[in-house]
Amino acid sequence: QVQLQESGPGLVKPSQTLSLTCTVSGGSISSGGYYWSWIRQHPGKGLEWIGCISYSGSTYYNPSLKSRLTISVDTSKNQFSLKLRSVTAADTAVYYCARGRTYYAPWGQGTMVTVSS
């Protein structure tokens, strides 16, 4: 079965770029016509959809993040990635990757990213 695993730095300085990668195992990121998504949860708050990408590179972004956001896919590595520029403390959250464009299954375990100097 398909499994997802997030990786990346747990601590990012303000104004820098947050970079995360999601590695997909147990299946090809290119098969099934799926989109691959990023979702985050701020401490003590609800879930926020960040954006998604298809295996061919088509993207949907949350308008509130679009100006700072790039999601990319590397089919040769079976990975997709998130880059969020000019981060602030408000970007501190648990970041999840998941399969799907509209609803999501499965999800990764999530990775905590703290923005602090």
Add this chain to the structure above:
Amino acid sequence: EIVLTQSPGTLSLSPGERATVSCRASQSVSSNYLAWYQRKPGQAPRLLIYGASSRATGIPDRFSGRGSGTDFTLTISRLEPEDFAVYYCQQYGSSPPWTFGQGTKVEIK
């Protein structure tokens, strides 16, 4: 952007009891495109329901979803010990951003 409001915030129940979680949308969710997820501490969220009432693969039939328009519910007919968790609704009926409710914690009474 559609805002989803879940109630109650916390539900205190005993194993074997029935749990009902409500999700109300700020505007109609087109085509009943609403999903429910379960999240346990330290685990990845799990899709339970999509399309308001369709159970995801492998989800026990004690979980059911219903509703339309702006009002949706998730019901767990008889709580098992492993069902104590946080539950989220999510709409995907409009153009992005797709949005989530704030979550309902189902805790052991």
